[in-house]
Amino acid sequence: xxxxxxxxxxxxxxxxxxxxxxxxxxxxxxxxxxxxxxxxxxxxxxxxxxxxxxxxxxxxxxxxxxxxxxxxxxxxxxxxxxxxxxxxxxxxxxxxxxxxxxxxxxxxxxxxxxxxxxxxxxxxxxxxxxxxxxxxxxxxxxxxxxxxxxxxxxxxxxxxxxxxxxxxxxxxxxxxxxxxxxxxxxxxxxxxxxxxxxxxxxxxxxxxxxxxxxxxxxxxxxxxxxxxxxxxxxxxxxxxxxxxxxxxxxxxxxxxxxxxxxxxxxxxxxxxxxxxxxxxxxxxxxxxxxxxxxxxxxxxxxxxxxxxxxxxxxxxxxxxxxxxxxxxxxxxxxxxxxxxxxxxxxxxxxxxxxxxxxxxxxxxxxxxxxxxxxxxxxxxxxxxxxxxxxxxxxxxxxxxxxxxxxxxxxxxxxxxxxxxxxxxxxxxxxxxxxxxxxxxxxxxxxxxxxxxxxxxxxxxxxxxxxxxxxxxxxxxxxxxxxxxxxxxxxxxxxxxxxxxxxxxxxxxxxxxxxxxxxxxxxxxxxxxxxxxxxxx
Amino acid sequence: xxxxxxxxxxxxxxxxxxxxxxxxxxxxxxxxxxxxxxxxxxxxxxxxxxxxxxxxxxxxxxxxxxxxxxxxxxxxxxxxxxxxxxxxxxxxxxxxxxxxxxxxxxxxxxxxxxxxxxxxxxxxxxxxxxxxxxxxxxxxxxxxxxxxxxxxxxxxxxxxxxxxxxxxxxxxxxxxxxxxxxxxxxxxxxxxxxxxxxxxxxxxxxxxxxxxxxxxxxxxxxxxxxxxxxxxxxxxxxxxxxxxxxxxxxxxxxxxxxxxxxxxxxxxxxxxxxxxxxxxxxxxxxxxxxxxxxxxxxxxxxxxxxxxxxxxxxxxxxxxxxxxxxxxxxxxxxxxxxxxxxxxxxxxxxxxxxxxxxxxxxxxxxxxxxxxxxxxxxxxxxxxxxxxxxxxxxxxxxxxxx
Ligand SMILES: Cc1cc2nc3c(=O)[nH]c(=O)nc-3n(C[C@H](O)[C@H](O)[C@H](O)COP(=O)(O)OP(=O)(O)OC[C@H]3O[C@@H](n4cnc5c(N)ncnc54)[C@H](O)[C@@H]3O)c2cc1C
Ligand code: SF4
Ligand code: SF4
Numbered sequence: 001x002x003x004x005x006x007x008x009x010x011x012x013x014x015x016x017x018x019x020x021x022x023x024x025x026x027x028x029x030x031x032x033x034x035x036x037x038x039x040x041x042x043x044x045x046x047x048x049x050x051x052x053x054x055x056x057x058x059x060x061x062x063x064x065x066x067x068x069x070x071x072x073x074x075x076x077x078x079x080x081x082x083x084x085x086x087x088x089x090x091x092x093x094x095x096x097x098x099x100x101x102x103x104x105x106x107x108x109x110x111x112x113x114x115x116x117x118x119x120x121x122x123x124x125x126x127x128x129x130x131x132x133x134x135x136x137x138x139x140x141x142x143x144x145x146x147x148x149x150x151x152x153x154x155x156x157x158x159x160x161x162x163x164x165x166x167x168x169x170x171x172x173x174x175x176x177x178x179x180x181x182x183x184x185x186x187x188x189x190x191x192x193x194x195x196x197x198x199x200x201x202x203x204x205x206x207x208x209x210x211x212x213x214x215x216x217x218x219x220x221x222x223x224x225x226x227x228x229x230x231x232x233x234x235x236x237x238x239x240x241x242x243x244x245x246x247x248x249x250x251x252x253x254x255x256x257x258x259x260x261x262x263x264x265x266x267x268x269x270x271x272x273x274x275x276x277x278x279x280x281x282x283x284x285x286x287x288x289x290x291x292x293x294x295x296x297x298x299x300x301x302x303x304x305x306x307x308x309x310x311x312x313x314x315x316x317x318x319x320x321x322x323x324x325x326x327x328x329x330x331x332x333x334x335x336x337x338x339x340x341x342x343x344x345x346x347x348x349x350x351x352x353x354x355x356x357x358x359x360x361x362x363x364x365x366x367x368x369x370x371x372x373x374x375x376x377x378x379x380x381x382x383x384x385x386x387x388x389x390x391x392x393x394x395x396x397x398x399x400x401x402x403x404x405x406x407x408x409x410x411x412x413x414x415x416x417x418x419x420x421x422x423x424x425x426x427x428x429x430x431x432x433x434x435x436x437x438x439x440x441x442x443x444x445x446x447x448x449x450x451x452x453x454x455x456x457x458x459x460x461x462x463x464x465x466x467x468x469x470x471x472x473x474x475x476x477x478x479x480x481x482x483x484x485x486x487x488x489x490x491x492x493x494x495x496x497x498x499x500x501x502x503x504x505x506x507x508x509x510x511x512x513x514x515x516x517x518x519x520x521x522x523x524x525x526x527x528x529x530x531x532x533x534x535x536x
Numbered sequence: 537x538x539x540x541x542x543x544x545x546x547x548x549x550x551x552x553x554x555x556x557x558x559x560x561x562x563x564x565x566x567x568x569x570x571x572x573x574x575x576x577x578x579x580x581x582x583x584x585x586x587x588x589x590x591x592x593x594x595x596x597x598x599x600x601x602x603x604x605x606x607x608x609x610x611x612x613x614x615x616x617x618x619x620x621x622x623x624x625x626x627x628x629x630x631x632x633x634x635x636x637x638x639x640x641x642x643x644x645x646x647x648x649x650x651x652x653x654x655x656x657x658x659x660x661x662x663x664x665x666x667x668x669x670x671x672x673x674x675x676x677x678x679x680x681x682x683x684x685x686x687x688x689x690x691x692x693x694x695x696x697x698x699x700x701x702x703x704x705x706x707x708x709x710x711x712x713x714x715x716x717x718x719x720x721x722x723x724x725x726x727x728x729x730x731x732x733x734x735x736x737x738x739x740x741x742x743x744x745x746x747x748x749x750x751x752x753x754x755x756x757x758x759x760x761x762x763x764x765x766x767x768x769x770x771x772x773x774x775x776x777x778x779x780x781x782x783x784x785x786x787x788x789x790x791x792x793x794x795x796x797x798x799x800x801x802x803x804x805x806x807x808x809x810x811x812x813x814x815x816x817x818x819x820x821x822x823x824x825x826x827x828x829x830x831x832x833x834x835x836x837x838x839x840x841x842x843x844x845x846x847x848x849x850x851x852x853x854x855x856x857x858x859x860x861x862x863x864x865x866x867x868x869x870x871x872x873x874x875x876x877x878x879x880x881x882x883x884x885x886x887x888x889x890x891x892x893x894x895x896x897x898x899x900x901x902x903x904x905x906x907x908x909x910x911x912x913x914x915x916x917x918x919x920x921x922x923x924x925x926x927x928x929x930x931x932x933x934x935x936x937x938x
Contacts, residue, residue, distance in 0.1 A: 126540040127541065233548065233584055234585055256585070257584070294541060401593060402570045402575070435573070468581070469581070474552060514548075515548050518609075
């Protein structure tokens with residue numbers, strides 16, 4: 001007896017994209033995520049909605065996919081995207097030959113480019129190196145990973161799609177050479193149960209081989225760790241890429257209030273291996289210096305790493321260097337019926353955040369075909385989120401005269417009116433609990449009481465609490481009373497506080513100098529001194 | 537580029553300690569004003585994203601700079617707020633036409649002064665006419681209760697003219713020039729008494745009112761004009777003196793415009809006199825003056841970070857007793873307290889000062905109040921009903937120059 005037609009494992013961009021797509025086609029689906037939505041690579045990335053420019057020369061197919069998806073997402077998800085535009089910048093160390101090849105390749109992939117004069121470039125980006133040689137504008141943009149993942153999940157729920165967070169797929173369940181379900185553990189209470197279905201979609205990202213391995217199917221996914229640096233403020237107004245064959249540390253992305261520089265590339269053994277290292281930080285800064293002179297003077301609030309799941313098949317060509325960036329970043333859809341003779345299992349591996357929708361479409365097409373469903377894909381046409389009504393904007397602006405209310409409303413979506421009502425009734429809840437990222441007490445309270453919030457870090461992902469300059473120095477203790485109101489849901493407050501601060505500390509440790517060091521000392525004084533919170 | 541890099545580093549310096557907001561006099565009395573941290577470094581990170589944060593609230597900052605002297609990280613908070621105000625003005629958000637005209641006028645204390653002093657008698661009569669004040673309030677949003685200063689015949693620096701080997705350049709400032717020329721003369725006499733020739737080039741406004749009302753670019757232009765006038769003296773190593781603490785703050789910040797910090801020797805009057813005293817070059821042939829005074833130190837004096845040299849100096853005079861009131865800001869902050877929507881806030885901010893003055897006078901602790909800042913004088917007189925004047929007048933008496 002089956003519970004759902006499809007079970008999707010993995011609540012990153014790819015997984016929720018599939019959940020939405022299948023749900024819109026009327027296929028019943030359940031998504032399982034072992035942590036919070038987007039807690040994997042989909043929140044540990046650069047935040048760049050690629051125009052394709054970066055892949056134009058090496059991987060024209062990826063480039064074409066990127067530009068198509070870039071335009072689609074800008075249309076269907078404007079609230080999750082900031083259309084900053086981007087530049088490709090040639091420095092004196094970058095080969096002119098490559099520039100010419102790049103210009104041709106962009107034309108081939110239909111990526112619109114415009115050359116920007118150096119004087120215009122220097123005026124528009126005053127912090128950029130003045131000695132650059134050529135600058136080209138492309139339709140790069142930035143995308144908020146948390147927001148777009150949640151938007152997909154919400155939209156899917158609207159079409160009866162279901163998802164469970166903190167639910168781990170422990171093992172695939174098979175019956176006579178066919179996958180018939182998933183053995184699941186609820187990580188919050190330890191309960192184990194089995195969900196039966198016709199098809200399992202493995203969208204577990206860097207963990208995908210573990211899931212396939214649970215029934216002995218080999219799926220070669222390489223874990224390619226990339227480290228990124230978050231600067232305290234927006235240093236550039238637009239995405240700035242180096243115009244050269246892709247390498248480490250050559251993209252600056254202005255993301256919300258910060259700038260992200262990255263990334264490195266290093267193979268690691270496990271998806272959990274995501275501690276940023278000092279060595280990586282140093283190499284990023286050395287390369288970043290070429291576009292942003294005096295980079296060391298700019299405050300870095302943290303470093304973080306994500307794991308790219310790369311599919312080995314694509315690079316199983318002799319002679320390709322054993323280095324992450326030379327493995328194709330176009331994705332692989334693996335129908336295990338064709339590959340391994342096991343029915344009812346499809347894996348989707350690789351790809352980019354930018355192409356999550358396309359990947360979801362391809363997977364859903366295959367699933368629908370197998371289930372005999374003929375409804376076509378509509379995810380490219382239907383807006384991901386409803387418009388925020390004008391009167392809600394106005395009310396928010398009135399109640400919160402000094403907050404970036406658009407951002408708040410975009411985060412809250414249909415919960416916005418509840419939160420505003422709360423502020424209207426209890427005005428002090430309009431105060432900013434997280435001052436750096438300007439998140440009100442009412443919004444944090446709402447996030448804390450959401451049924452799918454289980455840890456302080458979940459609140460962080462939903463609201464941006466603790467992600468700004470002070471890295472949780474002040475907002476962490478302020479949030480605790482709100483957790484206390486729902487204490488049955490959370491670990492002990494002690495534990496929540498400790499875990500949250502330790503997560504922040506993990507990112508701060510490799511960049512501990514200058515102003516961030518002062519900040520950290522202040523944090524230490526608050527928690528170790530005033531609150532007597534001891535080590536470990 | 538240099539400027540951009542400085543701006544970037546200055547924003548990075550904020551460690552979010554909130555000390556600035558804890559000390560802001562406006563935030564203390566006006567619950568709707570979120571304070572310097574929010575409107576300065578917090579909002580700045582969003583402004584860089586192109587979002588206008590609290591544009592209408594920026595104007596509630598009185599530019600007293602208490603936040604800047606409090607900040608342990610040297611963040612130029614008031615400057616950030618002023619720049620944001622200017623940008624909001626350029627983009628047309630956050631203000632109405634009425635307050636635009638008014639702030640335009642208040643930003644130009646110099647022109648106002650020039651106009652008013654053509655016929656000072658008429659101006660003063662008008663300013664004291666309730667009907668005219670109603671019109672000002674209705675038409676321009678200038679509070680009808682606020683203590684607008686009286687205008688006098690314009691300060692004429694010439695005529696004293698003792699030639700001397702030792703020279704100083706005196707920067708009178710708009711308040712002395714248009715509202716209180718006698719104090720200008722007193723300052724000149726005290727300097728001359730100490731053996732200095734006092735030179736007064738035809739200066740423009742120091743630019744503080746322009747900044748205070750959110751006109752950063754114009755403020756810089758004006759500052760440059762003044763610098764051009766000072767230039768020959770700066771090159772010759774002649775010190776620059778002012779008796780107005782707001783002008784003093786502004787003049788000290790000219791360093792970095794067209795002149796380096798080491799070249800520009802700008803002093804507050806009493807800072808200068810105290811330095812003379814330390815070199816035993818200050819005349820202390822005082823007559824006894826039996827007087828008890830309450831001293832109010834203006835925010836812009838505090839912003840200069842030089843302590844309270846006038847208190848130290850006046851205490852050298854036999855018979856003079858000075859009590860430091862130490863009650864923070866008087867609330868006026870240039871033209872801030874004249875604006876109708878800010879009048880109440882300004883009076884609330886100043887209330888501890890007024891209370892302290894009334895209490896001191898009632899208990900015979902002192903008879904009158906001294907403070908270097910012309911604006912503070914007007915406001916304390918208005919709020920406490922007590923006579924308030926510039927400390928140089930005590931020196932005048934002690935030297936027998938009156
Ligand atoms: C440093 C870095 C920078 C990047 N920058 C960009 C960029 O700028 N632009 C761009 O387009 N792409 C970028 N990428 C690529 C992009 O981030 C990824 O391709 C994309 O996020 C992958 O999404 P996903 O859903 O496939 O994987 P994930 O987001 O990792 O989702 C997989 C999810 O599956 C869950 N899971 C795993 N196993 C189980 C199980 N057994 N049970 C339940 N749940 C399970 C995990 O917890 C995880 O949440 C970057 C990648 C890295 C590493
Ligand atoms: S300048 Fe004065 S009024 Fe303005 S924010 Fe700073 S302390 Fe407050
Ligand atoms: S006092 Fe300075 S460091 Fe502290 S919050 Fe204010 S601006 Fe930031």
